[in-house]
Amino acid sequence: MLIPSEIVETIKMIHEEHFDIRTITAGISLRDCCDSDGKKSREKIYNKITRVAENLVKTGEDIEKEYGVPIINKRISVTPISLVAEASDDENYTEYAITLDKAADRCGVNFIGGFSALVHKGYTKGDRILVDSIPEALAATDKVCSSVNLATTRAGINMDAVRHMGLVIKQTAEKSASKNAVGCAKLVVFANVPEDNPFMAGAFHGTGEGESAINIGISGPGVVQNVIRRVGPYADFGIVSEEIKKAAFKITRVGELVAREASRRLKIPFGIVDLSLAPTPVRGDSVAHIIEEMGLEVCGTHGTTAALALLNDAVKKGGSMASSYIGGLSGSFIPVSEDVGMIEAVKSGHLTIEKLEAMTCICSVGLDMIAIPGDTPYETISAIIADEAAIGIINNKTTAVRIIPAPGKKEGDIVDFGGLLGRAPVMKVNNASSASFIHRGGRIPSPLNALKN
Amino acid sequence: MVKEEKTNSKRAIITVLGADRVGIIAGVTTVLAKLGINILDISQTIMSNIFTMIMLVDLEKAIKPIHEIIDELESEGKKLNVQVRLQLEEIFKTMHRI
Numbered sequence: 001m002l003i004p005s006e007i008v009e010t011i012k013m014i015h016e017e018h019f020d021i022r023t024i025t026a027g028i029s030l031r032d033c034c035d036s037d038g039k040k041s042r043e044k045i046y047n048k049i050t051r052v053a054e055n056l057v058k059t060g061e062d063i064e065k066e067y068g069v070p071i072i073n074k075r076i077s078v079t080p081i082s083l084v085a086e087a088s089d090d091e092n093y094t095e096y097a098i099t100l101d102k103a104a105d106r107c108g109v110n111f112i113g114g115f116s117a118l119v120h121k122g123y124t125k126g127d128r129i130l131v132d133s134i135p136e137a138l139a140a141t142d143k144v145c146s147s148v149n150l151a152t153t154r155a156g157i158n159m160d161a162v163r164h165m166g167l168v169i170k171q172t173a174e175k176s177a178s179k180n181a182v183g184c185a186k187l188v189v190f191a192n193v194p195e196d197n198p199f200m201a202g203a204f205h206g207t208g209e210g211e212s213a214i215n216i217g218i219s220g221p222g223v224v225q226n227v228i229r230r231v232g233p234y235a236d237f238g239i240v241s242e243e244i245k246k247a248a249f250k251i252t253r254v255g256e257l258v259a260r261e262a263s264r265r266l267k268i269p270f271g272i273v274d275l276s277l278a279p280t281p282v283r284g285d286s287v288a289h290i291i292e293e294m295g296l297e298v299c300g301t302h303g304t305t306a307a308l309a310l311l312n313d314a315v316k317k318g319g320s321m322a323s324s325y326i327g328g329l330s331g332s333f334i335p336v337s338e339d340v341g342m343i344e345a346v347k348s349g350h351l352t353i354e355k356l357e358a359m360t361c362i363c364s365v366g367l368d369m370i371a372i373p374g375d376t377p378y379e380t381i382s383a384i385i386a387d388e389a390a391i392g393i394i395n396n397k398t399t400a401v402r403i404i405p406a407p408g409k410k411e412g413d414i415v416d417f418g419g420l421l422g423r424a425p426v427m428k429v430n431n432a433s434s435a436s437f438i439h440r441g442g443r444i445p446s447p448l449n450a451l452k453n
Numbered sequence: 454m455v456k457e458e459k460t461n462s463k464r465a466i467i468t469v470l471g472a473d474r475v476g477i478i479a480g481v482t483t484v485l486a487k488l489g490i491n492i493l494d495i496s497q498t499i500m501s502n503i504f505t506m507i508m509l510v511d512l513e514k515a516i517k518p519i520h521e522i523i524d525e526l527e528s529e530g531k532k533l534n535v536q537v538r539l540q541l542e543e544i545f546k547t548m549h550r551i
Contacts, residue, residue, distance in 0.1 A: 002542075004496055004507050006549040007466055011538070066519055068540035250548045257547040 017222035018285040019251055020070040021258050022278045024060050025198035026268060027205035027213040028052050030079040038088035042099040049103040052212055057108040059265045063258055077203035078114035086126025093130050097137035097144045104143040113203030115146040121155040135171035138183035145201035151191035151389035153396050157444040165189050166382030170405055177407040180415050184404040189385055191392030191399045196272050197328040202400060213271030214263045218255040219278040222285050223247050228293040241314045248318030256323040272327030275319040279339040281422035287334060288341025299341055300351030305358050308332055312363035329398055335369035337424035346425045353427055361391050366400030371415045371424035374407040383434030394447050463512040464542040471535025473504040484529045489516040
């Protein structure tokens with residue numbers, strides 16, 4: 001029999017500490033939707049998505065109500081569109097993005113991911129058309145998210161793609177300049193991208209996946225912050241780690257329950273639970289505040305990397321025991337604009353891009369939701385991407401860049417995206433040129449640690 | 454087999470939180486009786502000055518679907534000026550029991 005304090009603990013987690021299921025993402029394969037006629041292919045895509053995900057939102061809402069745990073987002077990820085559209089003769093894939101947008105509308109989801117290409121070793125015809133279509137596609141749609149994988153430990157870094165994506169990000173910002181460059185908030189570049197990530201903007205349904213899958217992302221920074229608060233300022237790191245593990249176990253168990261229940265009701269196989277602690281712009285739901293609770297005055301000061309390493313490791317240890325299938329990104333998310341503590345730390349000058357980059361070395365998934373001055377040269381953006389990709393391939397981990405060169409904005413300005421995407425202070429970038437480096441092109445070879453066989 | 458049994462669970466936890474006053478238990482249990490919901494266990498305590506009542510109930514013979522039961526309990530809670538929640542037992546068991 002459950003005891004009252006356990007029941008009250010769960011209720012407090014949900015109602016006072018912002019514990020929720022961040023997303024139920026239905027991954028759907030579109031590999032059977034290829035056609036030499038683009039129009040026919042798009043019809044197949046629309047029909048398949050709306051058929052498979054027809055009950056996704058309703059099922060999510062039912063589970064939310066019956067278990068009393070908020071499920072914030074219901075989303076869809078699909079096979080990278082470059083693979084599906086390539087069979088057609090189309091020379092621009094914006095129409096495919098519009099079809100995805102319509103399907104997302106019809107299903108009632110708030111984002112659909114998979115306007116994507118995997119180009120870590122090179123481009124096919126379809127990859128190139130897709131990447132060239134990104135700025136227009138993101139301007140023409142509201143719910144479509146795009147991602148490009150341009151490096152892996154096994155392949156190295158495709159520096160031509162790195163250069164290209166710097167340009168594409170600039171163009172995407174310009175095309176959505178009137179909406180604070182929100183297009184860039186829906187575009188992420190990766191190294192070592194996972195194929196079952198439920199979180200946007202990087203979600204797509206990988207080629208090794210089955211017909212469909214239910215993937216779950218959880219969110220509980222507030223819960224973790226409160227357990228650290230409860231052990232007090234004098235508890236040593238062994239105790240802090242232990243308490244985080246227990247909290248992570250509890251919240252991941254709920255993720256597992258929701259995943260299994262959604263899978264059963266939708267008759268879609270259970271894919272994975274992603275162990276990332278996703279923050280939101282709401283106060284009390286911040287990863288930066290967890291770090292500060294450990295005893296650092298402001299997130300970004302010396303000690304931040306160590307604090308984050310402990311946090312992420314403890315979350316993984318606790319969470320991995322709670323779910324039978326862990327996957328996705330399962331790292332710390334530090335989306336600056338979506339975390340109130342990160343925003344404050346940037347504004348007060350204590351958190352810089354360089355420190356965020358250091359944090360990505362140990363566990364954070366990447367430079368995420370960072371606004372930079374609109375006049376930043378595209379080569380500098382490419383160089384930022386190259387640095388992140390290098391960290392990813394050398395450390396055998398996923399890294400990502402989701403950066404917003406906000407047109408007309410300069411350091412210290414605020415870019416407001418609204419809602420879950422939050423608001424970002426424009427951050428300083430190094431103003432020395434990286435152009436000659438970026439224009440070399442070619443590939444950075446795979447590192448020695450790729451040679452494992 | 455165990456999994457199937459769990460997912461078809463018809464047991465739920467009702468929690469009532471709020472300022473103590475006369476008639477809270479009477480109000481909530483009247484609604485439950487009307488809906489054909491059997492109370493399996495009940496405990497009541499004051500936690501940090503907040504009236505806390507926890508009930509384990511069986512929905513097996515309930516005459517309405519769970520969503521309507523949740524709505525009716527919520528509106529009864531509004532009348533009594535307390536928060537009344539019904540959640541399937543599974544979420545608590547999953548979180549606190551291995």
